[in-house]
Amino acid sequence: EVQLVESGGGLVQPGGSLRLSCAASGFTFSNYDMHWVRQARGRGLEWVSVIGAAGDTYYSGSVKGRFTISRESDKNSLYLQMTNLRDEDTARYYCARGVRYDSSGYYSGVMDHWGQGTLVTVSS
């Protein structure tokens, strides 16, 4: 069974830093893209970042230059290092597994498994 478990959330002051982790199990972690998606309370989903199976990284404009995504395949773990945090970064952060192609070879780009999220609160 695929499982994704996030940790590392908490209360941090504006300008502070936090490192989120996502422990993966039940699949070959190194073969998949891994995403971070966040959701502020009562708001919609916001894609944050992705790291490809080959280690390529991409960020949304709102976090580029402040957040760094990384992965350790030998630990089946995904990370999000967040620095210079702002009030507007307050949200639940989900990690999600990304699938580029379906079983027939057609592009899907789905996030097919998600964790339950970890809450980040940026406040003084």
Place this chain on the structure above:
Amino acid sequence: DIQMTQSPSSLSASVGDRVTITCRASQSISSYLNWYQQKPGKAPKVLIYAASTLQSGVPSRFSGSGSGTDFTLTISSLQPEDFATYYCQQTYTTPQFTFGPGTKVDIK
């Protein structure tokens, strides 16, 4: 950047109703469009990918259509477990994605 809009932002419907949600992209995204369902306090769940392909395990009452800039998610006969918020997601700019703002479906 590609912007996604959805309409309506919310709707009220009854069990058994046919429900249609629209998603529009700010530029053509071909068929690179997925739909997700999210229930309160839960993580999102993928329903449809590539605009019209049903994800494995998703009931056939869900269907998707469209290409280019205009897309539709249809629930043919709304069930009690379908009351949720629905999001579209463009994957044209893969692997960077954008979600729509969501459509909340609640009970009339």
